Amino acid sequence: MRAAAGRLLVVDLDLSQPKLIGSARGALAAHRQAGTPALFLLRDMSPRSQMQANALGAQAILPAEAQAPILLDKVGAMLGLLREDTPNAVLQKRFVRASAALAGLLDAAGAGGPLPVETIDDSVEAINRAADGGDLDVWLDLVWQHDDATYQHCLLVSGLVAAFARKLGFAEGDRRLMTTAAVLHDVGKARIPLGILRKEGPLTVEERGVMRQHPQIGHDMLVAQGGFSPAVLAAVLSHHELLDGSGYPQGLGADRISDPVRIMTICDIYAALIERRSYKPPMAPADAFATLVEMGGKLDVDLVRAFGDVVLGASVKRLDRLATPPGAGGAEEAA
Template sequence: MLVCYLTDEPGKIPAIRAALEPRYAVVPRVLGQEPIFAPSGVLMVDADLREGERVEQIKNVMRDLDAINEKLFVVHRHLHHLVAQAYALGATGVVHSVKQATSRLTQIEAEIRAAETGLDSPPTWMTDCGKAFAAMYSAIGSGKTIHLADAETVTTQIIASISQNGLNGWLDNVRKYHEGTFQHCLLVTGIAVAFALDIKFTSQDVKRLGIAATLHDIGKARIPLSILDKPGRLNPKEEDIMKQHPLIGYDLLKDIPGISIETLDAVKHHHEYLDGSGYPDALASPQISDLVRLLTISDIFAALIEARPYRAAMPREEAYKILSDMNGKLETSLVKAFRRAALAA
């Protein structure tokens, strides 16, 4: 379950993460400094409601978050006028400590799961991811700047889901509720995260790889739909257009505040091979970073196991064998390390 934690003091963030993660996917935001993106899940507001400026900032944020059903305010002082202020701002519940907040989140999570039981609808976290991708692609399509916060939301949700439920459940849900480009991006991110978790990456490194995977195909937002959604194989001219997406993605992201150099490198070079036969820069082994090598393996595997209009989804065992046979193009030691995550029951 996604928890968007909105605070006026950055120093509160480590404590809330320590209390809630990894059970909940926490997306922290500092009031008045960073864009808020939380299409569903729970909004937790922890700010000083005695400050008029803070109250006005919260009002502005709340106008954009009507879709969120649960809005939990943390009021550390048992003062009736502050509690009243919280409800006036749109709170659906008020707690007075992190411990109480954790208890309330457990209750909310149980209510959400009960509501979803037996319904043929995507889980809340899957809806969050789909909306985040839709927001990014829609922004690009309308000529607007995308927010790194959207990619972080998707990545955090996927990490939490796979940590709790494993890769199999994630793959089943993605295939059931998404198709096309969104399905591929979600599959790649899930597979990359599962790979990183399996080889015991630190939480920071899992997120680094996850964000790179989330954004790796963002350039496809500028590829004509007639090519992206073509029911058959692409012809050579269409292939050339499709191969522009890494450079397009790099150009779309390079000026976004907070974007890392390694993420840009991954977006631009995830189709490079160690033998220099990839694109767009025909890089050779020494020039390809470890992050890109991991992402490329995840990307190829995802492409093989997803259904296409002209072929059925390939069994994971067969897809992994193809990876194993790509000698010289992929790093053999990483492909071997990927086996357990790829074939996990």
């Protein structure tokens, strides 16, 4: 995550090497004089190493093997992102938590290990409580600060689904399932070759065929692991289905697509439209919403209308600042 304000030096050095300490002292001098806060990651937490780090200007010290959530919490606190005295601070903290949880999820998915269920639950809780705060704009601002497109998309879709489900008055249990599905919806992309996933420019027909396997792959990963609700499995498998039967992977018709899946599809397509990708500029929210409306019977018209209330509030002003005129294509593929 890029710093929203201020600078921070993260120093990862083996302080048992006297030679390194000498050159580090020189290299860090200017930063120390400038008052840049420094976080030192230590290979050993011996009193000697900690003293050494303090002498080099450490404001905070963590073991080098600290888990991502702890590291992010510390970085956020040092950057002043997590002060508890501002209205948005709690939401920012939740964002950092969700973001860290997502890192664990995507790492596990990519490595082929079991998905960390507790971590997923933790991020879902953070996202739903953030939605209770009601300020989708702040969530979106934080999403835009994320450098990684995959995380950005996941956090964006999850934040949108959470806000939409809340707006529609779903019960807490249903909201939990829907946000869980949103967090997991593209987990199958972890098994799509990076050459296709990160390709700059349009996909070939074959590549598109591979990309379109991600809902089935994600669904199968969850089934193989076990313990996921049927509603979550359905949303992961069917988030690219369209009501007129023109979607994939099964070409389901409206009678076989539930409301939670319809909601997810709307949020997913909208997210892909307003995201910046290497091959397309972000679309302005009003234009992205108009695109959903133009999709007509492919999406649930009543839900699209209700979605307008969620995304076309104060956000229009904020997002217009970041967006350029429409002209973006391939959003559905990117979703």
